[in-house]
Amino acid sequence: MAYKYSLFYWILLLICISFKAYGGNIFIDCGSQSNTIIGDRLFMADKYSSKYLTTSNQVLSNCSVNNNSSLLYKTARIFNGKTTYKLPIGRVGRYFIRLHFFPFTNKSFDLRKSKFWVSIGRFLVLRDFTPPQYPVVREFSLNVTSSNLNIFLEPADNSMAFLNAFEVVLVPDVLIQNDAISVPPVQDDNIGLTYRAFETLFRINMGGPLVSYNNDPLWRTWIQDDNYLENKNFTGVVQNRKVVSYAKSVGVATKDDAPLAVYGSCRHIDNPRESFNITWSFDISLGFQYLIRFHFCDIVSEDLGELSFNIYVNSYTVKESLDLEVLSKGRLGTPVFLDFVTPTAMDTNQLVVQIGPPIAYEAQRDGILNGLEIMKLNNYKILAATTASSLVPPSSQSGSGSKNKIRMIVGVTVGSVILFVFVGIGFLFHRRKKSHSPYSLTPETNLTVLASNSATRITLATILHATNHFDKSRVIGKGGFGTVYKGVLDNTDVAVKRGSRDNSQGQYEFFTEIKLLSQFRHKHLVYLVGYCDEGLEMILVYDYMENGTLKSHLYGKEKKSCLSWLQRLEICIGVAKGLHYLHTGTGRTEVENGVVHGDVKSGNILLDKNLNARIADFGLCTIVPGPNQPDVSVEVKGSFGYLDPEYFFKRKLTHKSDIYSFGVVLFEVVCARPAIDNTDPENPVNLVEWAQCLQKDKPLEQIIDPQLQGTINSDCLQEYWNIAGACVAERSIHRPSMGDVLWRLEKVQQLETPLTDEDESVNTANATEIDRGIDSLMSDGENLLTPFISIG
Ligand SMILES: *[C@@H]1O[C@H](CO)[C@@H](O)[C@H](O)[C@H]1NC(C)=O
Numbered sequence: 140m141a142y143k144y145s146l147f148y149w150i151l152l153l154i155c156i157s158f159k160a161y162g163g164n165i166f167i168d169c170g171s172q173s174n175t176i177i178g179d180r181l182f183m184a185d186k187y188s189s190k191y192l193t194t195s196n197q198v199l200s201n202c203s204v205n206n207n208s209s210l211l212y213k214t215a216r217i218f219n220g221k222t223t224y225k226l227p228i229g230r231v232g233r234y235f236i237r238l239h240f241f242p243f244t245n246k247s248f249d250l251r252k253s254k255f256w257v258s259i260g261r262f263l264v265l266r267d268f269t270p271p272q273y274p275v276v277r278e279f280s281l282n283v284t285s286s287n288l289n290i291f292l293e294p295a296d297n298s299m300a301f302l303n304a305f306e307v308v309l310v311p312d313v314l315i316q317n318d319a320i321s322v323p324p325v326q327d328d329n330i331g332l333t334y335r336a337f338e339t340l341f342r343i344n345m346g347g348p349l350v351s352y353n354n355d356p357l358w359r360t361w362i363q364d365d366n367y368l369e370n371k372n373f374t375g376v377v378q379n380r381k382v383v384s385y386a387k388s389v390g391v392a393t394k395d396d397a398p399l400a401v402y403g404s405c406r407h408i409d410n411p412r413e414s415f416n417i418t419w420s421f422d423i424s425l426g427f428q429y430l431i432r433f434h435f436c437d438i439v440s441e442d443l444g445e446l447s448f449n450i451y452v453n454s455y456t457v458k459e460s461l462d463l464e465v466l467s468k469g470r471l472g473t474p475v476f477l478d479f480v481t482p483t484a485m486d487t488n489q490l491v492v493q494i495g496p497p498i499a500y501e502a503q504r505d506g507i508l509n510g511l512e513i514m515k516l517n518n519y520k521i522l523a524a525t526t527a528s529s530l531v532p533p534s535s536q537s538g539s540g541s542k543n544k545i546r547m548i549v550g551v552t553v554g555s556v557i558l559f560v561f562v563g564i565g566f567l568f569h570r571r572k573k574s575h576s577p578y579s580l581t582p583e584t585n586l587t588v589l590a591s592n593s594a595t596r597i598t599l600a601t602i603l604h605a606t607n608h609f610d611k612s613r614v615i616g617k618g619g620f621g622t623v624y625k626g627v628l629d630n631t632d633v634a635v636k637r638g639s640r641d642n643s644q645g646q647y648e649f650f651t652e653i654k655l656l657s658q659f660r661h662k663h664l665v666y667l668v669g670y671c672d673e674g675l676e677m678i679l680v681y682d683y684m685e686n687g688t689l690k691s692h693l694y695g696k697e698k699k700s701c702l703s704w705l706q707r708l709e710i711c712i713g714v715a716k717g718l719h720y721l722h723t724g725t726g727r728t729e730v731e732n733g734v735v736h737g738d739v740k741s742g743n744i745l746l747d748k749n750l751n752a753r754i755a756d757f758g759l760c761t762i763v764p765g766p767n768q769p770d771v772s773v774e775v776k777g778s779f780g781y782l783d784p785e786y787f788f789k790r791k792l793t794h795k796s797d798i799y800s801f802g803v804v805l806f807e808v809v810c811a812r813p814a815i816d817n818t819d820p821e822n823p824v825n826l827v828e829w830a831q832c833l834q835k836d837k838p839l840e841q842i843i844d845p846q847l848q849g850t851i852n853s854d855c856l857q858e859y860w861n862i863a864g865a866c867v868a869e870r871s872i873h874r875p876s877m878g879d880v881l882w883r884l885e886k887v888q889q890l891e892t893p894l895t896d897e898d899e900s901v902n903t904a905n906a907t908e909i910d911r912g913i914d915s916l917m918s919d920g921e922n923l924l925t926p927f928i929s930i931g
Pocket residue numbers: 198199200201202203245246247248
């Protein structure tokens with residue numbers, strides 16, 4: 140019995156293994172009536188892929204070209220409209236997706252005139268693509284984490300899309316590790332390669348022949364390096380496959396990393412007399428990060444320790460005196476590889492790779508390179524032309540022809556819908572609930588969301604110059620969003636906020652802020668000078684605010700100054716004006732119900748050199764739906780201590796949520812205490828509760844900031860306190876509107892500084908202040924003399 144079971148088990152296991160080996164891969168010969176065999180692979184006839192297509196508006200063409208090129212290029216599937224291949228995936232993991240194009244013509248079709256977009260998963264991989272007039276294969280790779288892989292094609296206006304064939308090949312998990320060495324090194328070295336999509340730009344067999352897909356376990360093609368070499372003269376070629384021996388130990392290369400034909404050949408320095416670098420250069424696109432993989436196998440040395448050389452990328456030394464012996468654990472002929480990644484987007488369109496002798500040159504030392512792969516990494520640009528839903532493709536093209544025309548998407552997705560509010564925020568808001576965003580592997584993404592407004596795009600080079608390459612000494616702030624630097628742009632001080640990479644919430648907030656601040660300009664909103672979204676960067680540049688945050692003037696270790704009561708009142712009124720402007724959406728039909736800031740707090744209120752207040756941080760801004768639009772329920776965001784309790788429970792963000800937070804700020808301003816006092820972490824004190832509780836049995840004078848005591852007219856203080864209290868009413872309907880708050884605060888200000896007979900009023904005010912000072916000090920039982928001395 141046991142034997143029977145185990146036999147059955149073994150058969151089952153065998154089936155599983157063979158299934159696993161092939162289960163992940165898909166090969167389709169588009170447009171073909173029959174299966175096509177290429178080397179050891181079977182490309183299935185088109186009909187087998189039809190069931191994965193989401194629409195049926197394509198035409199099948201059968202065109203036999205009289206050409207020697209691969210059988211795959213004799214047929215194509217043509218798409219007149221947008222289409223998605225929704226391919227079932229055997230297992231999650233990284234896949235190579237290879238798209239084959241060869242534009243041929245037949246009587247009815249001229250594929251050379253095609254022009255289209257392609258997205259794979261949530262990555263846009265080809266934009267306005269017209270294939271060259273010879274067969275090309277574009278290879279992409281990405282980590283598929285769901286049970287489907289979607290390949291989406293969309294023709295440009297009056298054009299068509301086509302595919303001759305495609306391959307989906309499962310990549311062994313270990314092929315791409317999460318990390319790589321950054322060149323130049325960066326501190327926060329979290330590249331997160333597993334989440335990134337790649338496009339293979341170059342895959343080269345140094346010093347060896349072309350290695351065709353038939354000789355590669357993952358059907359990759361390795362081309363020769365001759366065309367990329369700058370000067371062949373002092374280089375030599377070695378081919379010696381016999382000594383190559385793949386090792387099983389961890390950290391060295393396997394056949395999956397590169398086949399024998401790659402490790403069995405190399406180019407080396409053949410000039411023992413002169414110091415010389417071997418130089419290869421490659422054309423790349425600006426604004427992307429690149430993963431560079433160097434393959435090495437010491438097939439030249441007779442003995443250990445003969446090789447030691449430097450590796451340079453764009454003249455930067457990425458590895459000094461590389462000792463292959465260490466990598467290969469002391470064995471000659473053991474294949475190894477090294478990964479490097481550029482930490483930021485490249486600001487040049489050339490990648491120069493060099494191998495050369497160490498600085499302390501020793502004549503007998505040689506340098507080699509066996510293989511090289513250069514992969515472009517996706518950036519984090521968000522495309523207006525893609526809906527919130529990660530896999531819903533570009534659509535609804537208005538007008539015709541023009542390349543630059545605005546491609547907008549109306550996300551006709553069921554569920555939360557914000558229509559006709561300005562598309563940008565609507566789109567971004569919608570995305571809030573999705574964790575994925577569409578990324579791009581295509582150069583020069585036109586952010587239509589941004590194109591329509593006045594935000595200025597600033598180049599990374601300009602920002603690097605302005606901040607002296609993000610010099611540490613210029614850091615003026617740090618937070619969840621990233622780091623703020625002080626910079627100088629056009630002789631003006633600016634604050635440069637550099638977002639954290641790899642943070643989808645951050646991207647969302649980045650674009651919301653740009654969109655909002657370029658539409659809303661106001662004396663009491665922070666002024667956005669421009670932004671930079673090159674490559675991975677998410678940088679916002681603002682006017683520099685000399686006096687920092689309001690918070691920093693109220694309390695805390697870094698307390699900057701003590702603001703007077705009138706200064707504080709003026710600041711609160713400024714903030715109220717800014718919020719009122721946002722809430723009413725003054726003069727903007729797109730946002731007739733205005734915008735909710737969503738994160739009002741003293742840390743987000745900045746003061747310029749004249750202590751004029753400006754509201755900052757619009758990343759959580761939200762448009763309020765109109766009366767006929769559905770409510771939008773969202774994840775609760777904002778800052779602890781300032782959160783509207785009703786919003787917290789009902790998950791409905793309204794203007795009144797800002798009013799609540801503003802009320803908390805009013806309390807902070809007058810009490811000079813944080814919204815949540817964490818000095819005793821076991822027992823955090825909520826300012827609003829604390830103040831309102833204390834008020835029951837203490838005069839206000841004793842609750843407020845000791846430094847204000849005696850300086851406020853008691854009626855004014857009472858009225859101010861009432862306003863603050865009304866703002867933080869438990870139920871939102873009991874809270875006043877921002878307009879009311881503003882009006883009432885201005886009244887308080889007028890009470891403090893009557894407009895009539897200024898001199899006299901100042902004198903009276905001073906007199907009252909002194910009296911009050913004495914009163915309060917007496918009740919506190921302190922020395923009477925001090926105030927007289929200091930005032931005197
Ligand atoms: C061109 O393609 C059309 C559409 O599939 C097909 O009907 C026609 O036979 C093709 N022409 C030639 C010459 O192959």
